Amino acid sequence: xxAQPTTSDTAPDxxxxxxxxxxxxVVKRFGALTALRDVSLRLDKGEVLGLIxxxxxxxxxxxxxxxxxxxxxxxxxxxxGQEVVLRSVDHARSLGIDTVxxxxxxxxxxxxxxxxxxxxxxxFGPLLNNRAMRRLAREHLADMGVDIPDVGAEVAKLSxxxxxxxxxxxxxYSDAKVLLLDEPLxxxxxxxxxxxxxxxxxxxxxxxxxxxxxxxxYAQVLxxxxxxxxxxxxxxxxxxxxxxxxxxxxxxLVVAEYRNRRKPSLRTRSDDPDPGP
Amino acid sequence: xxxxxxxxxxxxxxxxxxxQEAAPSAVRGRRILSMLGRVGTVLVRWREAxxxxxxxxxxxxxxxxxxxxxxxxxxxxxxQATAPAAIVAIGIVLLLVSGEIDLSVGVVAALAPFLxxxxxxxxxVPVVPALxxxxxxxxxxxxxxxxxxxxxxxxxxxxxxxxxxxxLGVLLTTSHAYPAQIPEQARGRxxxxxGAGDWASLTWCLTIVVIFHIVLTxxxxxxxxxxxxxxxxGATEAGIRTDRIKIGNFxxxxxxxxxxxxxxxxxxxxxxxxxGGGTALVFTAISAAVIGGTALxxxxxxxxxxxxxxxxxxxxxxGFNLIGISANPFQLILGGAILLSMxxxxxxxRLRRTGGA
Ligand SMILES: Nc1ncnc2c1ncn2[C@@H]1O[C@H](COP(=O)(O)OP(=O)(O)OP(=O)(O)O)[C@@H](O)[C@H]1O
Ligand SMILES: [Mg+2]
Numbered sequence: 001x002x003a004q005p006t007t008s009d010t011a012p013d014x015x016x017x018x019x020x021x022x023x024x025x026v027v028k029r030f031g032a033l034t035a036l037r038d039v040s041l042r043l044d045k046g047e048v049l050g051l052i053x054x055x056x057x058x059x060x061x062x063x064x065x066x067x068x069x070x071x072x073x074x075x076x077x078x079x080x081g082q083e084v085v086l087r088s089v090d091h092a093r094s095l096g097i098d099t100v101x102x103x104x105x106x107x108x109x110x111x112x113x114x115x116x117x118x119x120x121x122x123x124f125g126p127l128l129n130n131r132a133m134r135r136l137a138r139e140h141l142a143d144m145g146v147d148i149p150d151v152g153a154e155v156a157k158l159s160x161x162x163x164x165x166x167x168x169x170x171x172x173y174s175d176a177k178v179l180l181l182d183e184p185l186x187x188x189x190x191x192x193x194x195x196x197x198x199x200x201x202x203x204x205x206x207x208x209x210x211x212x213x214x215x216x217x218y219a220q221v222l223x224x225x226x227x228x229x230x231x232x233x234x235x236x237x238x239x240x241x242x243x244x245x246x247x248x249x250x251x252x253l254v255v256a257e258y259r260n261r262r263k264p265s266l267r268t269r270s271d272d273p274d275p276g277p
Numbered sequence: 278x279x280x281x282x283x284x285x286x287x288x289x290x291x292x293x294x295x296x297q298e299a300a301p302s303a304v305r306g307r308r309i310l311s312m313l314g315r316v317g318t319v320l321v322r323w324r325e326a327x328x329x330x331x332x333x334x335x336x337x338x339x340x341x342x343x344x345x346x347x348x349x350x351x352x353x354x355x356x357q358a359t360a361p362a363a364i365v366a367i368g369i370v371l372l373l374v375s376g377e378i379d380l381s382v383g384v385v386a387a388l389a390p391f392l393x394x395x396x397x398x399x400x401x402v403p404v405v406p407a408l409x410x411x412x413x414x415x416x417x418x419x420x421x422x423x424x425x426x427x428x429x430x431x432x433x434x435x436x437x438x439x440x441x442x443x444x445l446g447v448l449l450t451t452s453h454a455y456p457a458q459i460p461e462q463a464r465g466r467x468x469x470x471x472g473a474g475d476w477a478s479l480t481w482c483l484t485i486v487v488i489f490h491i492v493l494t495x496x497x498x499x500x501x502x503x504x505x506x507x508x509x510x511g512a513t514e515a516g517i518r519t520d521r522i523k524i525g526n527f528x529x530x531x532x533x534x535x536x537x538x539x540x541x542x543x544x545x546x547x548x549x550x551x552x553g554g555g556t557a558l559v560f561t562a563i564s565a566a567v568i569g570g571t572a573l574x575x576x577x578x579x580x581x582x583x584x585x586x587x588x589x590x591x592x593x594x595x596g597f598n599l600i601g602i603s604a605n606p607f608q609l610i611l612g613g614a615i616l617l618s619m620x621x622x623x624x625x626x627r628l629r630r631t632g633g634a
Contacts, residue, residue, distance in 0.1 A: 069514060089516035105511035107504045109576040114500060118515045127495050 019078065020045045020210035021066065021097075021178050026075030028061055035061040037234035039075070043178065046207040048200060050225035050242070051214045054254070058234045059214045060102050063180045066212075067099040068092030079178070090119070096177035100184050102214075104167040108156035112148060113137035115155050116170045140173045141165070145195050160187035168196060172203070179203070181213040185220060197224050218250045232257060324570045324625065328585040328618075335589060339596035346599055353475055355591045357544065360478035361386070361537035363587035365562035366569070367489045368530025370583045373566055374493070375523050376506035376575030377433040379422060379530045381441040383559035385415050386538030388448050390548040393539065395451070397460040404463045408471075411539065412532055418444065419531030423524030441556075448550055457548040472540035481540060482584070485533070490580040502526060507576030534558075564611065565590055568618040570625075589614070 021043040028036040035058045043049050053059050064070045066077065068086035076083055079095050086092045089099075106115050113130070114121075116137045122129040137151045146165040148158065155163060164187045171179055181200075185193045201224060203209040215221050221228055222242045230238035230253065238253060339346040365382055372379050389411045396407035418440065425436045459468060472478050493499035504512040505519045513519050537558070542548045553559070567573070568589055569582025590611070597607055 064514075068516075088518075089514065093516060099514070101511075101514050103511060103514065105508070105514035107507045107511060107576075109503050109507040110500065118504065118512075119501070119517050121497050121500060123497065126497075127491075128497065128500065130495075 018045050019043060020047070020080060021212075022076075022078040023062075023066065024076045024078070026062070026065055026072045026077070028058075028065055028070055028072050034234055036065065036072070039231070039234065039236055041229055041236055041239075043210050043212060044226075045210055046204065047227065048204055048211045048213060048225045050221035050228040051212055051231060052216070052218065052221060052228060052250070052254070053231035054258075057231045059231055060182050062231065063099060063101075063182050063212070063214065066092070066178075067097055067180055069099075093120075093174070093176075096175075097180065098171045098174045098176035098178070099180040100164075100167045100171045100182060102182040102186075104163055106155045106163055106167060108154065110155060112141075112151040112153055112155055112158070112166055115166055116140065116151075116173075118170070120174070136173075137169075140169050144169055144172070144199060146192075161189055161192050164188060165192060165196075168199070172199060177209060179209060179211045181211060183214050183216070185215055185217065193220070200224050218247055222247055222250070230254065325579055325582045325585060327621065327625070328569055328582050328589070332585050332589050332592065335592045335596065339592065339599065343596070343599040346596060351595065351599070355588070355595050356476065356479040358591035358594060359584075359587045360482035361541050361558065362561045362565050362590060363482050363584045364485055364533050364537040364540070365530075365558055366565040366583040366587050367485060367580050368526075368533040369559075369562045369566045370569075370571050370578045370580055371489070371493065371502060371526040372433070372530050373571050373573060374506045374575060374578040375502045375526050376509065377426060377523055377526070378437065378563070378573075379419075379433065379527060380437040380556070380559055381418070381422065381444055382530050382534035382562070383553035383556055384441055384444040384448060385418055385531050385534040386541070386553040386558055387550055388444055389415055389535035389538040390542035390552065391448065391452055391457065391550070393463070394457050394460060394548050397462060398457075404460065404467055407460075408467075408539070412535055415531045415535035416528045419528035420524060422531070423520075423527035426527070427520035427523050445555070452550050454550055456550065459543065459546060459548060463543075468543045468546075472543035473546065478540045478544060481536065485536075486580055486584045493578070493580055498522070498525070503576055505575075561587070561590055564615050567615060570618075586618075 019042050023039060023041045026036055026039045027034070039058070039062055041049070051059055051062070061070065065072045066086075068089045068091050071086075077086060078084070079097065084095060086095075105118075107118065110118070113134045113136075117133045122132045122136075134151055141148050141151065144165070146162070146169065148162055148166070155166065158166065164184060168181070168184050171181070184196055188196060197220060200211060200213065203211060204224075204226075213221070213225065222245070225242050227239070227241050228245065228250065229236050230250075237257075336347070345351050365386065368382060369379065392411040392414055393404075393407045396402040396410050397404060402410065422433070422437055422440055425431050425440075426433045429436075470477060472481075474480075493502065501512070501517050501522050504515070504517055505522045509519055538552050541552045545552075562583075565586035566578065566583045567586070569579055569584070569586035571578030571582060593610060593614070594607060597604075597610070
């Protein structure tokens with residue numbers, strides 16, 4: 001594989017058999033705006049894939065297509081080798097896909113433990129089994145090393161990082177096979193960030209969970225990911241193993257694209273297609 | 278707690294001698310403060326407490342100004358005024374918590390007894406199926422409201438304003454604005470159970486309060502109702518079918534409206550197009566919900582609070598009647614009560630959020 005701005009795996013790939021998730025030629029439009037032009041990616045079993053790209057590149061949109069929140073306008077999704085049409089978030093969840101959204105999807109008015117079991121509440125009969133949810137929530141957070149004194153407290157009272165930890169814990173302890181993490185480190189302090197990264201390493205060590213993680217900190221991406229994909233203007237333009245790429249290269253790649261875009265305006269000639277360096 | 282009160286009372290009885298003053302009074306001051314603090318905590322934590330205190334305080338005040346207020350007969354009057362408002366208010370609470378409102382439930386209340394009447398007297402349907410039909414059609418009206426709001430994206434204030442006028446038109450056209458008799462077949466046991474019995478409407482009301490208090494606080498439906506109102510996008514992202522929750526709550530509100538109307542019709546022994554008084558019943562119910570501590574912003578509300586809110590409004594109306602204040606300044610008091618409780622609600626919920634007390 002090369003660093004050419006083309007998508008990977010167009011030819012049938014033997015390793016595709018082992019892919020936990022394959023996305024092929026996905027298109028997503030919002031009215032006149034095309035957020036995803038043509039996205040293909042592959043996520044192997046047990047792999048941690050870093051997804052990077054500028055603000056507005058379409059990363060969150062891609063995540064939301066994979067988790068069943070958005071219906072793609074075109075393209076196919078394979079989960080565990082089977083082509084699926086994701087009907088809803090619940091449907092994707094039932095296939096083992098779980099998500100930490102950029103917006104976290106926490107309900108301020110509910111307690112920490114109710115949030116951790118949101119939409120998969122434990123019940124006996126028609127009633128909520130609050131005691132069990134409370135206990136499990138406490139266990140999971142302790143297991144993760146997150147310090148939240150009272151799982152009965154409203155989420156509104158938590159700090160930004162604590163909220164993020166709750167959202168991550170919710171996804172991680174859902175027994176998902178594919179975890180989609182949209183900027184799970186954004187509000188994290190150094191310690192809590194390390195905690196999440198360790199958690200991802202633990203998952204990787206278990207080997208049965210595949211992760212796509214969106215992050216803007218490339219050092220962290222290289223640190224924890226097996227492979228990195230760059231999403232630019234609604235398509236994947238770069239796909240490489242993290243072992244074969246350095247932080248400088250990665251940064252240069254993203255910044256170069258930005259410089260290329262700036263050049264025409266610097267030369268005050270707007271519509272000249274830039275041949276590139 | 279007990280001890281603190283006794284100490285405070287004993288200390289207050291006599292003036293302490295000058296020499297001993299400083300230490301005990303400081304202790305007493307601290308005790309009183311901590312007691313007030315605890316009362317404050319209860320007020321903040323248990324949100325219905327403040328409304329309950331107002332309801333009780335009002336009962337004490339009206340009892341003091343008029344002996345009749347707490348007689349069994351008058352209590353029954355208050356109960357009969359509370360029940361329909363509270364039943365409608367419970368539906369309103371569910372809707373407000375999920376971020377919506379329904380202005381048409383009052384007309385549904387007036388329409389439901391007519392639906393039963395038409396079915397029995399015009400089409401010869403037996404009473405029980407006719408009642409079920411009335412509830413079914415009311416549920417259908419709720420479904421339409423919910424559909425227009427969630428699928429056609431019309432804000433619920435506007436959508437249900439439209440259905441209010443539409444249903445009012447249906448009601449007045451079909452009834453020619455004339456009252457009708459309770460169908461012969463419905464007289465007797467059914468009429469007694471459905472509102473004519475002395476405490477029938479209150480029994481219905483309390484049963485429904487208990488059920489929906491549990492629904493809102495202890496079931497998945499309640500949790501999702503709160504989620505949909507508190508963070509609509511987040512709830513959708515978590516896979517909650519927000520439309521389904523909202524439509525369901527519109528249907529519940531309509532059916533509760535129908536029940537309130539049927540109870541009223543059987544109680545006053547006449548099917549009157551003026552049941553619910555046009556907008557009066559809805560507005561009373563919304564006021565009750567708001568006084569009870571339900572926020573209009575969505576995401577929080579209480580069924581028990583709505584019951585207490587309806588009780589306060591019934592007490593006010595009844596008490597003023599007894600004292601001899603006319604109905605006109607009543608509106609003034611009502612307006613003041615709503616504004617005050619909204620302000621208190623804002624303040625208390627801010628305290629609650631910042632973890633005050
Ligand atoms: N629901 C929506 N409706 C309309 N446009 C949308 C919607 N969601 C995203 N977009 C648009 O799609 C584009 C991609 O957005 P997206 O959120 O996927 O970016 P991103 O790569 O996640 O950016 P960031 O790093 O800032 O999170 C943006 O131009 C955005 O305005
Ligand atoms: Mg994003």
